[in-house]
Amino acid sequence: MINHRLYKTEAIVLRRRDLGEADKVLVLYTPYLGKLSAVAKGVRRPTSKLGGHVELLTHSMMMLARGRNLDIVTQSQILHSFPGLRSNLERTSYAFCAAELVQRFTEEHIENQPLFRLLLNLLLYLEETDSPDLALRHFEVHVLGLVGYRPELRRCLTCDSDLRPVSNFFSAAAGGTLCPICGTRDRLARPISLNALKVLRFLQDAPTVNEAKISLDPRLSKELEGILTEYITYLLEGEVKSMRFLRDLKRGASLPA
Numbered sequence: 001m002i003n004h005r006l007y008k009t010e011a012i013v014l015r016r017r018d019l020g021e022a023d024k025v026l027v028l029y030t031p032y033l034g035k036l037s038a039v040a041k042g043v044r045r046p047t048s049k050l051g052g053h054v055e056l057l058t059h060s061m062m063m064l065a066r067g068r069n070l071d072i073v074t075q076s077q078i079l080h081s082f083p084g085l086r087s088n089l090e091r092t093s094y095a096f097c098a099a100e101l102v103q104r105f106t107e108e109h110i111e112n113q114p115l116f117r118l119l120l121n122l123l124l125y126l127e128e129t130d131s132p133d134l135a136l137r138h139f140e141v142h143v144l145g146l147v148g149y150r151p152e153l154r155r156c157l158t159c160d161s162d163l164r165p166v167s168n169f170f171s172a173a174a175g176g177t178l179c180p181i182c183g184t185r186d187r188l189a190r191p192i193s194l195n196a197l198k199v200l201r202f203l204q205d206a207p208t209v210n211e212a213k214i215s216l217d218p219r220l221s222k223e224l225e226g227i228l229t230e231y232i233t234y235l236l237e238g239e240v241k242s243m244r245f246l247r248d249l250k251r252g253a254s255l256p257a
């Protein structure tokens with residue numbers, strides 16, 4: 001008999017795909033092991049005991065066995081199933097954006113406990129907040145910081161001068177702000193209003209989403225979304241599909257089947 005090495009970890013299910021006839025491969029995010037892929041065997045069978053415990057976005061305590069290629073989920077006990085998220089397509093869409101960002105900005109097996117906590121806190125917060133946009137912006141700013149792309153928001157990245165309280169520029173390629181003089185010379189930089197800059201700084205300084213309470217008018221909210229989406233798309237070299245889905249959803253466009 002093979003002696004599997006078992007281990008236990010908290011995990012949030014970021015993604016799932018079918019494998020073979022009845023299995024699924026899960027992409028998990030864990031506090032100490034970072035991102036990892038594991039097989040949940042037989043979960044597509046109606047009789048599976050594991051099935052209900054490995055849904056997308058579920059936060060569970062899992063027991064895994066080290067496999068030759070992929071590890072295998074042997075047990076899973078739900079810690080949070082986020083019913084308030086699941087009952088609402090819009091809230092679920094925000095959560096999917098967060099899960100996709102974590103999945104795409106991380107490599108496997110690199111520990112990042114603050115990122116795990118950030119994701120878990122956001123999922124809990126999205127269950128009840130009335131300002132999911134602001135919560136997602138807070139999440140984006142902090143994910144960027146935790147994976148090494150903390151946006152510069154106080155100095156000009158070209159001439160190193162302190163920014164003055166006027167309309168400045170934001171450059172995705174540079175990774176943050178440019179002063180009006182340098183920004184005008186950079187074809188790819190976009191203007192950033194003083195208010196948008198202030199909100200981004202406020203979000204960056206707010207350690208948790210619970211402390212990031214502020215009311216935004218729709219125009220400012222849109223400007224912030226545009227700036228962060230552009231920066232994220234630039235870094236990932238492609239768009240975040242869940243974000244496009246969310247934008248379409250909010251616009252009331254017809255949803256993909």
Ligand SMILES: [Zn+2]
Nearest residue numbers: 156159179182
């Ligand atoms: Zn400058």
